[in-house]
Amino acid sequence: MTCEPTATAEPIWRSYGTGRRSTRAVRVRVSAALVAATVLAVLLVPPLVQLDQQAVDLSSKLLPPSWSHPFGTDDLGRDLLLRCVYGLRVSLLVGVAAALTATVIGTAVGATAGALGGWADRALMRVVDTVSSVPHLLLGIFIVAMFRPGVWPVVVSVALTHWLSTARLVRAEVLSLRSRPYIDAAVSGGASRWRVTVRHLLPAVLPQAALAAVLMVPHAMWHESALSFLGLGLPTHLASLGNLIQGARGSLLAGQWWPTLFPGLFIIVPTLAIAGLAGAWRERINPRRRSELML
Numbered sequence: 001m002t003c004e005p006t007a008t009a010e011p012i013w014r015s016y017g018t019g020r021r022s023t024r025a026v027r028v029r030v031s032a033a034l035v036a037a038t039v040l041a042v043l044l045v046p047p048l049v050q051l052d053q054q055a056v057d058l059s060s061k062l063l064p065p066s067w068s069h070p071f072g073t074d075d076l077g078r079d080l081l082l083r084c085v086y087g088l089r090v091s092l093l094v095g096v097a098a099a100l101t102a103t104v105i106g107t108a109v110g111a112t113a114g115a116l117g118g119w120a121d122r123a124l125m126r127v128v129d130t131v132s133s134v135p136h137l138l139l140g141i142f143i144v145a146m147f148r149p150g151v152w153p154v155v156v157s158v159a160l161t162h163w164l165s166t167a168r169l170v171r172a173e174v175l176s177l178r179s180r181p182y183i184d185a186a187v188s189g190g191a192s193r194w195r196v197t198v199r200h201l202l203p204a205v206l207p208q209a210a211l212a213a214v215l216m217v218p219h220a221m222w223h224e225s226a227l228s229f230l231g232l233g234l235p236t237h238l239a240s241l242g243n244l245i246q247g248a249r250g251s252l253l254a255g256q257w258w259p260t261l262f263p264g265l266f267i268i269v270p271t272l273a274i275a276g277l278a279g280a281w282r283e284r285i286n287p288r289r290r291s292e293l294m295l
Contacts, residue, residue, distance in 0.1 A: 028277065034269060034270065049082060054237070059077065062259070064256075064258060075247070083263075090151070090234065090238055090241075091221050092217075092270070094224045095220040098155045098159045098223075100213060101159035103213035103216065105167075106166025109124055111201060112124065115178075115201060121171075128164050128167055141232055144157045145232065149232070149234060161223070166213075173208055177201055183196060183200060214277070215278045217271075218271030218274045221241075224240065225241050227242065228241075228243045241263045245263050245267075
């Protein structure tokens with residue numbers, strides 16, 4: 001007696017694939033909506049809400065969430081919703097600036113190593129391996145400690161500790177492209193190595209580099225929040241999300257949970273949304289690899 005496949009096997013697998021696509025589409029829509037809400041809040045709330053986010057009102061300190069203060073107030077009576085929006089604005093600025101700077105450095109190093117090859121490739125990759133051997137946070141603390149607290153020292157610190165993965169990615173892409181027939185044809189036609197790199201190799205790796213930059217934004221925001229929480233990042237008078245959480249530690253021990261919860265959510269939700277959109281983009285660029293959250 002021979003066993004024949006059941007007639008329901010194909011519909012089951014088809015429905016499974018349809019369910020996965022539907023789940024992915026919902027995830028992308030939710031991530032896009034959250035990113036759009038984040039951008040609108042950062043751009044529109046400060047000019048539309050005519051309130052001073054630094055205004056102190058000790059008579060309203062540590063009020064729980066209510067209609068007048070949806071996120072409550074902090075230990076100085078400042079509205080937490082407004083403070084969180086301003087903190088997200090600063091953290092997002094640091095994350096985007098650091099991600100772009102790190103991507104430019106990583107792309108330049110990776111493209112140079114892959115295009116030149118030989119001793120230049122080995123030397124640059126040894127530099128990458130040496131920097132990678134030091135923990136990011138420890139190296140970031142060392143860099144920030146050399147400057148006064150401010151936005152740009154944090155940007156420099158995050159950028160100089162996060163270009164390594166981009167350099168490896170771009171180098172691998174360039175090495176793969178160098179073996180393509182059209183590259184051999186360009187070299188045989190008399191094109192210089194510089195011309196081949198600028199005209200053929202760099203345009204081909206730009207989508208991967210742009211994806212690396214987007215994936216680096218949430219990572220940079222977390223790094224900035226960690227430095228500010230440790231008191232080594234942005235000045236305490238700036239409402240960054242790390243500073244808000246750092247300043248709310250005493251309130252949390254006293255039982256006031258809202259000064260810690262809402263800034264934490266303003267870190268977690270936007271970074272997951274950005275990573276979700278970047279993961280969908282990676283699946284579109286390279287469908288054979290499933291997306292991973294690089295946080």
